Amino acid sequence: MPEQAKEQCSWTGCARPPKSLLIDRTLCLEHFLELAERRVGLINQALQDSSEKRSLPQDALTFLSAVISQSTLLTAEARLLHPRLREQLLDLSTGAADLYKRVRRPPRFARRMLCILGGGIVTPKSPVYCVTVNISQHGACIEVTSPLAVDRVITLQREDNKNFIRARVAWGKQQTSNTFWVGLEFLGQEDFWELGLPNNDRPSITKELAL
């Protein structure tokens, strides 16, 4: 418990002793769980949005790491904790840790874009077309009809504007008997998909915390 913790949980009307500190709020165990689960749920929801409108709170990472460290501390401290609460804390901390990893990854957008594969692909007489499953600032997942070796460097050309970029095959996964999904990492920094991702003007969780 922090030294300057108040005598009471800061939740309006709650008289239980505070057990944790979450973004400057001292909370009892129950209200820590309630608040943390709600916010983690909101971040999770925002992450499900695979459109360009996806908007994550700016301080999502700070918030998640606070949840992870607090719930880990509480689980370790509270030996006499009710098994249900203990389980809830564990779920919260593993859920937050998983989200933390996902938030750090650049966002992927579900978008079908027709592209042409080239460079290093067995000299085709006709262009090898592929379509994207999803795209991100520095890569894409594409659907192809035959597998591509991991680490192979290829070029990806957009059908619409004919721009191309070099990319490394990061992973591959068979989807059906004749379709494969291939993860590409771009070797250039340009905004190939013209996503122009805005990073400002996103709501802050800290500000929303006032209840």
Ligand SMILES: [Zn+2]
């Ligand atoms: Zn409380």
